[in-house]
Amino acid sequence: MTTGSVETDLASAPRGIRIPPQPQVLRDLAQLIATDAYDARGVAAVLGQDPGLAAMVFKAVHRPGLRGARPPASLEQAILRIGVTQTFNIVRAVALSTSIGPANRRAYELFWQRSRTLAELAALVADERVSVCNIFADQAYMAGMFLECGVPVLMQRFPDYCQALLLNARMDAPSLKEEDQRFGVDHRSIGYLVARHWHLPEFVAQAILHHDEVPRDELGAVRSLVAILHLANHARLRAQRIHDYNWDRCGGEVLAELGLHPDDLDDYLADLEERQTGVPL
Template identity: 70%
Template sequence: MNAPSKQPDPADAAARGIRIPPQPQVLVELVQLLADDDYDSREVAGVIAKDPGLSAMVFKIVRSPVFYRGRAAPDTLEQSVIRLGFQQTLNIARAVALSTSIGQETRPAYEKFWQRSRELAQLASLVAAERVSVCNIFPDQAYMAGVFFDCGVPVLMQRFPDYCKTLLLDGRLDFPSLREEDQRFNVDHCSIGYLVARHWHLPEFIAQAILHHDTVPHDELGAVRSLVAIVHLAAHARMNMLKVYDYNWDRIGGEVLAELGLHPDDLPGYLADLRERFEFVPV
């Protein structure tokens, strides 16, 4: 399914019974705090700490080497906020909160989807950290994009219980198969993901990347195109690690590498390096 020719309308989704999940209250409070000029790291950490599950996951992600880059890992949530900065902390908090806001049931399909999203986000953050001088996309932005990229899928699963169910259980979740699911249910998971991103007040370039992520967009330049390429490379790296053939890469791999300034001959070594720095563990 091609990217939509016009901006998605929330009213259209509502008319079809598709519910865009609201932000958790802790995120609303965090955004309100950061909108003021009078706050500090203790207050930001205090808001996040109101949700113990969220604060624990944010802290664990921030302690990943991609975020502290060889320096001593932070020992407290407040130190993590100081290390990351306020906007970057908000980005990570949004990414973590999303998985607890859609499909909280313990159904295997939801668990499989969010595990896949966290792995994709980790790999995207690794690619962004290494390619930041080329693309000017930062690890926290890539992590958030990786989590949100296919978030239209669990939203549609809530509306249509059979949407993507079999595909999720086999662990592939590649883009050609998602296009087939969209055609089957006459929906567009890219558009739904875009509506979630806008409703959660993500940066516009990330929302546009979600909307246009079916391919490497030619009409969207700069940060949008680079971010799409980063997540596609992360997805390819993940499938390579799982020893699953990536049919999508045959279609867009050349454009992805060109956008990220990588030569095709260097790809095997690049994937091996990502594999060495990544572990398939829940975060």
């Protein structure tokens, strides 16, 4: 799928696939930010209309790379600490999980639990590697949440999707080839449409589209973000004692992109797991 306008992308969605709409609070925030006449108090007033999303901003402030010495006492203080742009990115990420209804509740809950873990690990990697890759923690968190968001969309569209492709509690991403064979569509392309429809940064949308490998034709932010997501997923699987077959294929490229030496990988992953333990997800 090539990059085009959001309207063109949505028109190309397979028949019967419903791309989830943005919540009203996101549209209101985007409209406010577009005016350039905003401050933390105004953003807090808009965001406060949705208590669930406001609570998630408070939770996100405690992530490594964002938290300070003392927790914020108000929503306005939380926004001041992480910045308006970062707040908007985080709100987009957490809003997604409430915008796609649970067609299969257990599978849905497992999927979002897995996505939050991946997003958290990606934020930790980005925060530690920011001087190398120039990808920030909030951007990586958002990308981790949206990375496979096409999966719950397809859960809704195809009642037998979970039974056909999601066979265990690991909730690993289904094979793109199997999806195409069974349903004529894959979660990567649908995730790209969601990212475009929700007005995510283009490099994030492209990373979702190309996330199955480290793209050699996509340089800069796209390649770096994909590498961060691969390393985060490798860390997730390692913590579960699950072999990462994708790492066998592209681990060397990931490490080179992130400026990490293979000999340091075990220590890096152990430190990452320790930092991730106990962080609110």
